[in-house]
Amino acid sequence: MEYFAYSQKEFVYKYVVMLSDTDQFKHMSFANYLKLMFLATDAILQGFTDVTFLSQKRIRLAHSRMKFKRQSVAGDSILVKVNSSNLGKNSFTLLYTFLTEGSADLVALGRQAFECVGLVGKTSEEIPQPMRSLLDPIAVKEEHLLYSY
């Protein structure tokens, strides 16, 4: 079950934790939080519909990290709030704030840095303007945010 929408200055991706996401202790396994970051990123970039892009360029993950704060269990609705930062000519960062819907408990904080590169991955390329227009509305100054990602 998925839900995503722009709200305030953030992109919100909603995910309901399934039984299959949980481990033997009935908590969502750590790897699935990482998966959620990728799912949320995919959801944002769904608005970018230039089909020729992938025949010329790639968005490469340069760096990824996560701070895990609290467990979640099957049935929990996780809201992944996404902001962008450090939006440069060839690269950008996405910041992920995971909250439990309802209680607004902080579950995790994630950060991923991306680069736009050529097809073979050896040249740095400019981020296409339509993609930039998806990231601009959710841009923040990372160093001034409440949480440290």
Next chain:
Amino acid sequence: MKKKILLIDDEEIVLKSIAKLLIREGYEVIACRSGTEAIDQAKSEAVDLIVCDVRMPQLNGIETVRRIRDLIKSSTKKPTPEILITGYADQMANREIESLQVAEYLYKPFDLRDFLGAVKKALKT
């Protein structure tokens, strides 16, 4: 004389970050982990501003603010502006908060400069 701020949030990371920021900016901070603790403090301390998280276990921020307002009304203390902060609010919560008419309402994660701006503005009114 330093302005005194009553800060209420059940999330330790937020409480520590905001308290540290406010102290650095020259404010005196009374930090509370729950609405109940905040109400006890409000009984004995006069504060210049209340910053309160909305989503807290047992007693939420909306009810905490209402009870503190009732305390202030029944005393000689002057009305205190409030800033509410939240990581998530549904439509019902948004409507309740609107009816409270607090000084400011911020979504987490907020820019700390925006938060400080809201604090300064609330303290001027």
